[in-house]
Amino acid sequence: MVDKKLGGAGLRGQSAGETALCTVGKTGSGLTYRGYDIKDLAANAQFEEVAYLLLYGKLPTQAELDAYKVRLKGMRKLPDALKVVLEQIPADAHPMDVMRTGCSMLGNLETEATDFSDQLDHIDRMLATFPGIVNYWYNFSHNGIRVETETDADSIAEQFLWTLHNKKPEPLHVDVMHASLVLYAEHEFNASTFAGRVCASTLSDIHSVVTGAIGTLRGPLHGGANEAAMDMIQNWKTADEAEEAMLGMLARKEKIMGFGHAVYRESDPRNAIIKEWSKKLSEQVGDTHLYAVSERCEAVMWREKKLFCNADFFHASAYNFMGIPTKLFTPIFVCSRVSGWTAHAMEQRANNRIIRPSADYTGPESLDFVAIEDRA
Numbered sequence: 001m002v003d004k005k006l007g008g009a010g011l012r013g014q015s016a017g018e019t020a021l022c023t024v025g026k027t028g029s030g031l032t033y034r035g036y037d038i039k040d041l042a043a044n045a046q047f048e049e050v051a052y053l054l055l056y057g058k059l060p061t062q063a064e065l066d067a068y069k070v071r072l073k074g075m076r077k078l079p080d081a082l083k084v085v086l087e088q089i090p091a092d093a094h095p096m097d098v099m100r101t102g103c104s105m106l107g108n109l110e111t112e113a114t115d116f117s118d119q120l121d122h123i124d125r126m127l128a129t130f131p132g133i134v135n136y137w138y139n140f141s142h143n144g145i146r147v148e149t150e151t152d153a154d155s156i157a158e159q160f161l162w163t164l165h166n167k168k169p170e171p172l173h174v175d176v177m178h179a180s181l182v183l184y185a186e187h188e189f190n191a192s193t194f195a196g197r198v199c200a201s202t203l204s205d206i207h208s209v210v211t212g213a214i215g216t217l218r219g220p221l222h223g224g225a226n227e228a229a230m231d232m233i234q235n236w237k238t239a240d241e242a243e244e245a246m247l248g249m250l251a252r253k254e255k256i257m258g259f260g261h262a263v264y265r266e267s268d269p270r271n272a273i274i275k276e277w278s279k280k281l282s283e284q285v286g287d288t289h290l291y292a293v294s295e296r297c298e299a300v301m302w303r304e305k306k307l308f309c310n311a312d313f314f315h316a317s318a319y320n321f322m323g324i325p326t327k328l329f330t331p332i333f334v335c336s337r338v339s340g341w342t343a344h345a346m347e348q349r350a351n352n353r354i355i356r357p358s359a360d361y362t363g364p365e366s367l368d369f370v371a372i373e374d375r376a
């Protein structure tokens with residue numbers, strides 16, 4: 001078991017508020033959304049059911065789910081002014097920067113009411129438009145295509161793949177995307193959600209909450225780890241080559257992306273689920289090495305450091321097998337986590353006090369003021 005350093009830097013192990021949305025690592029490795037185990041949700045629920053659970057407080061009935069999906073489907077059109085902005089962003093921009101700009105621009109065009117009475121309309125609109133935003137930019141900047149975002153896709157999972165590849169995706173890939181979006185939807189006071197809650201606590205608007213959260217998720221120590229893991233494993237053609245390279249990285253004390261966690265001590269329960277999907281996809285595409293390389297990385301990290309794969313590691317190979325470009329990996333996380341971020345914003349707003357902790361001062365004391373002409 002990994003010995004976690006609690007306290008000290010990074011507010012590790014300290015409670016920074018209350019939530020009814022999620023528990024992380026309560027038994028060392030468990031994860032629940034509003035009391036439901038992630039294993040049950042990932043195996044049985046579509047992403048829209050989970051988004052509904054987080055945002056509307058309960059699992060939907062069939063009629064409620066059908067109506068919710070119709071509502072989201074009707075909200076997919078991108079405003080022309082947003083498309084104009086997306087078309088200005090160069091092909092070599094990072095798609096997370098595109099998401100951040102896209103979200104912010106949407107907030108300029110469709111600003112939330114200051115009394116938050118329309119918060120759920122804006123939240124559902126973000127859920128509905130985010131896959132189209134990133135893929136409209138991607139297809140325009142890379143392929144010169146203005147992709148249609150008002151597709152016939154039945155779900156957000158299908159909508160992401162459809163707007164990326166500009167065609168109806170195959171059912172297995174849609175199933176994997178549902179599971180992936182369910183796994184990424186919510187995770188208590190992780191860095192991006194906490195950033196969003198701090199923003200919400202100032203009574204700022206929902207697009208500012210999400211824009212700040214996107215910027216926070218972007219880093220390789222957080223959501224960016226799925227891309228970083230892919231960049232790493234794609235260098236290796238055999239499991240033995242991967243093992244040798246990893247041992248070198250560990251000897252040089254390099255961080256290995258997709259491993260370790262700030263809260264879990266034994267395992268990340270999302271890993272086994274996405275790993276299973278990655279295996280299935282690997283068989284489907286006739287992969288000869290990427291899954292084997294990934295499995296060896298997992299074994300080496302456990303053997304050498306007792307570090308386990310977090311949610312991001314096997315997402316890398318799974319997304320790769322579905323033909324998703326590596327730099328679009330973290331934006332998929334955004335398309336999902338926007339449900340958790342905004343559920344937290346609503347929870348914060350419902351019982352708000354501005355989040356403003358204290359700091360331990362470590363600078364100099366009682367200095368004499370020096371006139372500008374006398375300063376060295």
Ligand SMILES: CC(=O)SCCNC(=O)CCNC(=O)[C@H](O)C(C)(C)COP(=O)(O)OP(=O)(O)OC[C@H]1O[C@@H](n2cnc3c(N)ncnc32)[C@H](O)[C@@H]1OP(=O)(O)O
Pocket residue numbers: 002004005012220221222223225254255256257258259260261262263307310311312
């Ligand atoms: C969806 C998500 O956001 S999941 C997280 C995605 N991020 C990554 O995969 C990035 C790689 N992982 C990491 O950087 C870290 O494990 C974090 C940021 C996730 C957690 O950080 P912390 O809580 O500070 O890590 P923790 O306290 O468990 O670290 C214990 C020791 O293991 C080391 N360690 C932790 N993760 C790794 C890793 N991936 N590779 C190598 N060493 C590691 C730490 O450096 C630390 O060593 P030290 O005591 O010599 O300094």
Ligand SMILES: O=C([O-])CC(=O)C(=O)O
Pocket residue numbers: 024184186187189190191222262263310311
């Ligand atoms: O909880 C964390 O620190 C990071 C994480 O796994 C997530 O946000 O999904």
